[in-house]
Amino acid sequence: xxxxxxxxxxxxxxxxxxxxxxxxxxxxxxxxxxxxxxxxxxxxxxxxxxxxxxxxxxxxxxxxxxxxxxxxxxxxxxxxxxxxxxxxxxxxxxxxxxxxxxxxxxxxx
Amino acid sequence: xxxxxxxxxxxxxxxxxxxxxxxxxxxxxxxxxxxxxxxxxxxxxxxxxxxxxxxxxxxxxxxxxxxxxxxxxxxxxxxxxxxxxxxxxxxxxxxxxxxxxxxxxxxxxxxxx
Numbered sequence: 001x002x003x004x005x006x007x008x009x010x011x012x013x014x015x016x017x018x019x020x021x022x023x024x025x026x027x028x029x030x031x032x033x034x035x036x037x038x039x040x041x042x043x044x045x046x047x048x049x050x051x052x053x054x055x056x057x058x059x060x061x062x063x064x065x066x067x068x069x070x071x072x073x074x075x076x077x078x079x080x081x082x083x084x085x086x087x088x089x090x091x092x093x094x095x096x097x098x099x100x101x102x103x104x105x106x107x108x109x
Numbered sequence: 110x111x112x113x114x115x116x117x118x119x120x121x122x123x124x125x126x127x128x129x130x131x132x133x134x135x136x137x138x139x140x141x142x143x144x145x146x147x148x149x150x151x152x153x154x155x156x157x158x159x160x161x162x163x164x165x166x167x168x169x170x171x172x173x174x175x176x177x178x179x180x181x182x183x184x185x186x187x188x189x190x191x192x193x194x195x196x197x198x199x200x201x202x203x204x205x206x207x208x209x210x211x212x213x214x215x216x217x218x219x220x221x222x
Contacts, residue, residue, distance in 0.1 A: 032208035043113075043199045043213025044152065087151060092207040098168070099144075099151035
């Protein structure tokens, strides 16, 4: 099972770009990288998923270097409502079932 | 209407009682999961089911059992509740296939006294 390492917490200000990096040194060939967002007392919500290079959707971008041993979630111009816990998961199908402790992002006014 | 529903949303019970948490989904997904979350921690997998006839233990299955009554329903039981099972419980679903996105229910807050 690929282990992931993320910062425990990060602070940012409204309007700034936030980058959260996740390390996954033992990622397997078939593994995907997926990020979820969780607000207090709610279930996690899917943000973005990628396999290699760069993926972008309407809320975030995911940067994955060629060796795939890390990934960076980029949130453009954060707002107070982006304050949440962000989880990085690595795996495929049944193996992508470990959430870890996540990164608490606090957006300040 | 919510795609993934959980009942009850809150439950307080006593040590030794049998408790059932229910999960229903209207997404038509084959895969369903049960997680628990303790304060300040991430989610830990209890059981998962890839179809009605396929049920698998997760990281922390001791003290729990599950039943997949139909594609849309997946129940979690605590045979004899104990205080350290006090937690927030989430049900999730996903399509079949590699690395499919999971959709979570609103959670059940369980307190065991």
